[in-house]
Amino acid sequence: MSNLKSKNKSQQSQLVQVVSHSIVAFGELWEASLRDLLYQAMEQATERALETQQIDSESEIEAVYVANMAAGSFSDQRHLSALASQFFEHQPPAFRLEAACASGGAALLAATDSLYAERYKTVLVVGVEKMTDVSPSVATQVLATAADMQNENGSTFPGLYALFAQAHMEKYGTTREQLSAVAVKNHLYAVDNPYAQYRKKITFEQVDKSALVADPLRLLDCSPITDGAAAVVLQRVSNSVQRRNTMQSSKKAVFITGQGHAQDTLDVASRRNVTQLQATVKAGEQAYSQAGVSPQDIEVAEVHDCFTIAEILAAEDLGFYEKGAAGPAVEAAAKQLLKGEMEMKLNAPIINFSGGLKACGHPVGATGVKQIAYIAELLESGKFKTGLTHNVGGSGATAIVHILQTDFENN
């Protein structure tokens, strides 16, 4: 199906495999500290890698990459790299990356670079955020530091995404019901996800009648404040080795076959277009090109629905729908799901089957890693072959896209 033509020399001969993953159940985890969450995710991913014999000893994990946005403010703790390293007796070198809510995607990129560079063979990437130890208003202020605090000071993220929603509604006729449909659909999906913060159905009416936060966005249009952590173990393998692994295991081997990383201006006012996130478009194109797939090949996607409008933007900007077509599609999908019918494929992937940021929860530094862990779990089952993750920082100043595949053909 796919080819690796556009990969560089190193990536042609070597692949990065997701050999283990973990997600610590997301929620308001008052009984768990930042460190507890960090270590739980690391422990689960490490134990699973040992159990499945992907590694023979903990010490094979040669480096740790921590994704975290704001533990310095949420938990009065920086230097999480050192904190993560000491979880292992062999104290491997460790890094912490921050790119606001795209910290997870950034950590994955840096980690895969270390593998392609042949600095390491096996590394662990862990994302963590402990957000509920401060009040919601403090959390909102801390999150606002991901925006341009010189030129957008006073803006909050609901306010910035409300601007996107207004512009999108005006230009494409996107409706209140279509926004609500994103929340309804994602809450329905979350019911069956044991990791999700909100495992309960909500109705169109509940979204429509929830408190207005920033017109047109209401409380149930917004992803929640969440504690959580997730981890993946990544291993560099040669093409020949991976074919053997795939044959031997009952689970499918999952590989990162495409990556994209693009930026836009930190402030929204400097952009020419507010009905499309240009960074998402660029990052998507890079990832598709590297993996040698098209949007139509994607079967499952975890996209960055920090607000309902953000999922509609992502579904269009990643090429799953024409501009203006994602709203009607999600409305149709949500109504089918409410009737107990499975979402039809409609030539587009199943989006945010985990419940997304909206219902699974959004512990900001953990989200990008959880997306990879979740898609890897879906692909391992053999039910899907090609998945995508889409992680956004701020109001679209950073977008990072990963494509994961199993059983793909190498040239």
Next chain:
Amino acid sequence: MSNLKSKNKSQQSQLVQVVSHSIVAFGELWEASLRDLLYQAMEQATERALETQQIDSESEIEAVYVANMAAGSFSDQRHLSALASQFFEHQPPAFRLEAACASGGAALLAATDSLYAERYKTVLVVGVEKMTDVSPSVATQVLATAADMQNENGSTFPGLYALFAQAHMEKYGTTREQLSAVAVKNHLYAVDNPYAQYRKKITFEQVDKSALVADPLRLLDCSPITDGAAAVVLQRVSNSVQRRNTMQSSKKAVFITGQGHAQDTLDVASRRNVTQLQATVKAGEQAYSQAGVSPQDIEVAEVHDCFTIAEILAAEDLGFYEKGAAGPAVEAAAKQLLKGEMEMKLNAPIINFSGGLKACGHPVGATGVKQIAYIAELLESGKFKTGLTHNVGGSGATAIVHILQTDFENN
């Protein structure tokens, strides 16, 4: 002189060259914002790379790595990756790394990985910190988040390094005069450094009579709170190409030939030895091994003297002196310098010729990048051939060592 035997395949065939560098003068820069400092360092390094024809266009800078510890608290601004990216019209992908005061070293490691991975050919690494917009007591609290805030809560860094000083004095007979000598020497060096925050001599008596901060450390044993930024442009070159460059330019080409990165427990209480930073020892050994050099080959070193005792520890833990011998050596060196005599070589490198963190200043996220920029400038002149940088996070939980060389022989 050196060999590259211990390098991996990718590093044998390719080298990372420091093709440009900049340091924004360190100090209490009240007229400059975080963004001003970030952009000044980026602009100077980019312009210099263009002027020296190391790049033909800004757009050749394919990615940006930002080192910053705590702009989220010092300047209410996170997501500095996006802020840095938009400095360039082509908005390259960008990362931010944090490893407390070793953020600069961490960013350099991630950046070089992206080059060895062949993801990019030319990248810019910029370190920045704007610390004087908060009060000194707030700054001290923010810096304390680099320690273990669960197990060392209430400790400050002067307090933790005071413990190291007391233990070192007791075990090795290190004296008050020897601590003072570090400050006296580094202030003397800083007089001639246009980038330095404190370009003035101080006396042994002044150090000894300065306010007691944490016994035995006094005010003039401590590095200051500083605003500043520094940048380097790194380029991946093949061995054959670099030989040509070296021949053509009037300045020597400078390469990163060794890197080391090691961790220790975040809290000091969990360590077995407090008279030696184990992470420094390990990181040094890794870097020497990769570069194929020994401590005796190092001619100039910028080491992490956040406190006077830290320089003494570093000089010993990096193998320049036996344990207990660095104190007497720095006292002799400082006294020679005070008499107007140049420091004798004594089979050890010139340490902290920039003035170090102590007198050049310590804008925490910028320090690790400034060390590389400064050593690269010294080596370019042709006066020295082999230099080392040593960047520490927290009380030694992270140590990152780089070896830079010019005119070294490749097998």
